Amino acid sequence: MKSFQKQTACASIGLKLSNVEAGEALFTLPFNSNFTQQHGFMHAGIITTALDTACGYAAFSLMPEDAAVLSIEFKTNLLRPAIGERFLILGKVIKPGRNINFCEATATAIDAHGAETKVATMSASIMAVYDRAISD
Amino acid sequence: MKSFQKQTACASIGLKLSNVEAGEALFTLPFNSNFTQQHGFMHAGIITTALDTACGYAAFSLMPEDAAVLSIEFKTNLLRPAIGERFLILGKVIKPGRNINFCEATATAIDAHGAETKVATMSASIMAVYDRAISD
Amino acid sequence: MKSFQKQTACASIGLKLSNVEAGEALFTLPFNSNFTQQHGFMHAGIITTALDTACGYAAFSLMPEDAAVLSIEFKTNLLRPAIGERFLILGKVIKPGRNINFCEATATAIDAHGAETKVATMSASIMAVYDRAISD
C-alpha cells in the first residue's frame, strides 16, 4: 500500500501491516529496546503510534481512493505494561461515516510462549478529507 | 535525570528535556523525517510520545524520590498538522494527588521564522506507584 | 442496592438497574423529553450519566463491600443521535485492578419495533477508594 510506505514513523518503529479487510486492519509491532520508557516497557506513545495507524487504515479501507484520513483525536487506555516479544495491533471501524469514522483498536502482547495479554486500547475519531488541502 | 536516560524512546525520537519546575516540564522535539505519517507531518503517535513524557515528568516533579509514575490513560487532540522546524512540548500538573495526577500538555510548532502554532493538546491521568511492582 | 438509591441523578433521569453480574452491569433508560438537547435527541450528557453509572456499578461488582468507587475520567463517543423508545446501557470491566478499573460501556437505542442501534460508547477509569475520605 503506497501510503503506508510514506509513513516513515511506522518503518522506524518496525510496525508491519499484516492484513486489511473492510473496516479492519491488523499490524504487528516487534518489541524494540530503542523505544522503551523508564521501566523498559514499550513507551505508551509508541504503542499509540501503532494503535493510531491501525485505526487510520481501518477507516481508509472503507473510503474512496481519493480520500485521505486524518486523526482528529484519540484516547489510549494503558491496561498493563507493554512487555512481550511482539504486539498484535488490531484497528476496527465501529461506526463509519462520510466525514467521521469512529474507530477502536487494541494492542495485545505475545510472549515467548505465545501467551496473549491485552495491554492497551484506543478509541479514535478519524476524519475523511476530500478535494482539499490536508492542512485546512 | 537518571530515569530520562532509560527512556530510549525519547532519545530515538530526539526529544530533549529543556526545563523542569515543580509541576511543570518543558521538552523540545526537532522535526524528524524518520517519524512522519503519510503526508509528511510528524506522526500523531510521536507527538503523543512527547506529550505523554512531558506529563509524566511534570507529575514526577511533585513526587517523592522513590515514587514511579505510570500513565493510566491520555487523550490527544490533533488541532493542526504537526509541521515545523521543532516543537515545544509543555506538560503541567493541573491537579496533583497522592495517587492520581491530572496533567495537561501542549505541542507548539516553531517554524523557520520562529512563528508559533499550537498543533496538539493532551489530557492525561498519571498514577504514582510506591513500594510495589510496577506491573501490578 | 443501597448505594443506587442515593443516586438521585439516576432516579431523576429514570435510569433503572436491570442486572448486575461480576464485572458487568445493565441498566435501562427510557426516552425522556425532559432531558433532550436542541434537536430533540436525549442530551449527550444524560446518556453519559447513564454510561458512567453503568461503569461504576460494573467496577463496584468486583470490589469488597467497604470500597467506594469514584470516576476519574471518562470519554464518550457519540456515534449516532440518541433517539428511541428506550436505551440499554451496558457497562463492563475490561481490566480490573486494586486501584484502577478500566471499564467500557455502550448505549443502544431500542425503537418502537424493537430494532437496536448503538448510539454511544464510553471508556472510563474508575478508582476504588478504601478507608479514607472520598474527597481526598
Next chain:
Amino acid sequence: MKSFQKQTACASIGLKLSNVEAGEALFTLPFNSNFTQQHGFMHAGIITTALDTACGYAAFSLMPEDAAVLSIEFKTNLLRPAIGERFLILGKVIKPGRNINFCEATATAIDAHGAETKVATMSASIMAVYDRAISD
C-alpha cells in the same frame, strides 16, 4: 437564544446561560440534590451535561446562523468532588474550524463563602453541520 430553550435537559438540571462571546460561553449550574451520585456530590454525568452544553455554545457562537452543532466526543476529567452552592461552567473554542471545533471547558465550584475550586475539565470535538440531516 432560541436553541437553548429547546434544550430541556438544561432547564431540568437548572443550567442557566450567563454570557456568550465569540468563542466562549459561560453558564451557571446551581447545586441540585435531585442530581447527585451516591456520596451526595453532583453526578459526573450532570456536570458533563453542563460542560458539553458550554462547549456547544462556544462553538456555535463562531458559526453561521444556519449551522447546527453536534458533539462528536468529549472527555471529562473529574479533578475533585462536585460539591458547592453553584458551579461556573466555562466553555472555550481552542481551535475553530469549518467542520471540527476543538473546545475545552471547566467546572468551578463556588462554596457558601465564594471560594472557588476547579472540579472538572472537558475536552470536546464539536462538529458543524450544514444543509443536511442531523442524523447523517
